[in-house]
Amino acid sequence: MDAPTTEADLDGDDGWQPAPRVVAKPGEFRPLQIGPLTVDPPVVLAPMAGITNAPFRQLCRSFSGGRCLYVSEMITARAFVEGHAKTLKLASFGPDETGRRSIQLYGTHEGALGEAARILVNDWGVEHIDMNFGCPVRKVTSAGGGSAIPARPKLMARIVRAVVNGAGSVPVTIKFRKGIHDQLLTFLDAGRVGEQEGARSLALHARTAQQLYSGRADWDAIAELKQATKTIPVLGNGDIFEPWDALQMMRQTGCDGVVVGRGCLGRPWLFGEIVDVFDGKEPRPLPTLGEIKATMQQHARMLCAFFSEKHGMAQMRKFTGWYLKGFPGAKRQLGALHMVRTLEEFDALLAPLPDHLPYPIGSIRARRCKDGRPQEHVALPEGFLECRDEDVCVDDPLEMDGG
Numbered sequence: 001m002d003a004p005t006t007e008a009d010l011d012g013d014d015g016w017q018p019a020p021r022v023v024a025k026p027g028e029f030r031p032l033q034i035g036p037l038t039v040d041p042p043v044v045l046a047p048m049a050g051i052t053n054a055p056f057r058q059l060c061r062s063f064s065g066g067r068c069l070y071v072s073e074m075i076t077a078r079a080f081v082e083g084h085a086k087t088l089k090l091a092s093f094g095p096d097e098t099g100r101r102s103i104q105l106y107g108t109h110e111g112a113l114g115e116a117a118r119i120l121v122n123d124w125g126v127e128h129i130d131m132n133f134g135c136p137v138r139k140v141t142s143a144g145g146g147s148a149i150p151a152r153p154k155l156m157a158r159i160v161r162a163v164v165n166g167a168g169s170v171p172v173t174i175k176f177r178k179g180i181h182d183q184l185l186t187f188l189d190a191g192r193v194g195e196q197e198g199a200r201s202l203a204l205h206a207r208t209a210q211q212l213y214s215g216r217a218d219w220d221a222i223a224e225l226k227q228a229t230k231t232i233p234v235l236g237n238g239d240i241f242e243p244w245d246a247l248q249m250m251r252q253t254g255c256d257g258v259v260v261g262r263g264c265l266g267r268p269w270l271f272g273e274i275v276d277v278f279d280g281k282e283p284r285p286l287p288t289l290g291e292i293k294a295t296m297q298q299h300a301r302m303l304c305a306f307f308s309e310k311h312g313m314a315q316m317r318k319f320t321g322w323y324l325k326g327f328p329g330a331k332r333q334l335g336a337l338h339m340v341r342t343l344e345e346f347d348a349l350l351a352p353l354p355d356h357l358p359y360p361i362g363s364i365r366a367r368r369c370k371d372g373r374p375q376e377h378v379a380l381p382e383g384f385l386e387c388r389d390e391d392v393c394v395d396d397p398l399e400m401d402g403g
């Protein structure tokens with residue numbers, strides 16, 4: 001890893017500078033303590049809807065020697081409590097996930113949330129529950145959920161309390177954004193609520209809901225939250241694409257850990273690289289196309305074993321473009337890969353791609369998933385901001401997409 005990376009398809013030149021390539025010094029960073037859980041190095045896989053199911057978590061874990069913490073995609077509390085088959089499947093864990101069963105819950109009503117937490121802890125053996133207060137998608141915020149909730153701190157307090165009570169001794173953490181938009185920042189309130197109501201750590205995705213995934217994450221806000229938080233760890237989230245970014249975020253903001261999202265899409269080995277630099281070593285070499293093909297085949301087989309071949313391959317389609325991003329000639333196969341139905345077809349489509357090609361370093365920071373535009377406005381329920389002191393929510397939808 002010696003050539004500097006570029007920000008190929010990221011938003012225009014805003015003075016971004018690559019992070020220094022200086023590995024961690026012995027004792028420079030402490031393990032992350034989330035209640036009774038020790039996470040060493042202090043690195044967490046971000047919950048990502050449609051992505052961080054059991055097979056993906058297992059794949060990421062395999063590169064890090066079982067270290068770091070891997071959170072499930074968001075599970076809607078009401079659908080879980082009502083026993084919806086799809087939700088129960090997505091909430092399930094792999095056989096390797098003992099001692100680290102980590103799940104993200106979404107909901108707006110304390111009844112379903114508290115009950116979901118109780119079932120997850122008592123019957124499912126869950127060891128960590130994260131709460132989603134960052135989802136910016138229209139369907140969620142227009143129902144007063146996700147990133148809208150911190151704008152009503154009393155409501156937020158009520159539902160955090162319900163989950164903390166339901167979870168008993170299992171640690172509950174919260175993840176949220178900077179705010180609704182630049183004129184309505186809520187992250188300091190959210191952190192205060194979390195601290196007061198018994199959350200065991202805070203994670204800040206340093207963008208507003210209006211920004212979605214556009215622009216650069218505001219790491220200064222992470223530093224500000226860290227300064228304001230006295231009793232629990234603060235995790236920073238946003239724009240970690242290379243192992244150096246993880247170290248830089250911790251050095252620059254003083255945060256206690258980092259949360260990695262889009263950087264690992266089609267790049268699950270990023271967790272191995274991050275472990276290396278926290279261990280004070282140069283990161284392992286980037287994979288060749290041949291090694292990536294092997295990882296893709298492993299990923300596809302894991303998804304098929306978990307979901308069925310039909311649904312597993314349907315899931316795998318979206319990963320193929322991320323895995324092959326930037327490789328010359330790969331585009332020719334992508335059309336067919338995006339329609340692939342069986343493992344046999346998949347293997348046959350990968351076969352002609354040349355194994356020896358080195359990793360296209362310039363594509364590391366290329367946009368993966370989510371486009372780079374903000375939303376015009378954040379949809380909220382009628383009158384939501386006029387009575388921010390209310391502690392009731394408007395709706396408790398059953399099925400939600402993450403974000």
Ligand SMILES: Cc1cc2nc3c(=O)[nH]c(=O)nc-3n(C[C@H](O)[C@H](O)[C@H](O)COP(=O)(O)O)c2cc1C
Nearest residue numbers: 046047048049074205238239240260261262402403
């Ligand atoms: C496809 C996708 C799905 C996401 N789903 C969730 C989710 O279910 N819960 C959540 O808290 N955040 C979700 N997020 C946000 C990420 O957890 C993370 O906060 C965000 O991507 C910023 O981190 P990054 O810059 O490392 O990607 C999602 C992001 C993506 C790209």
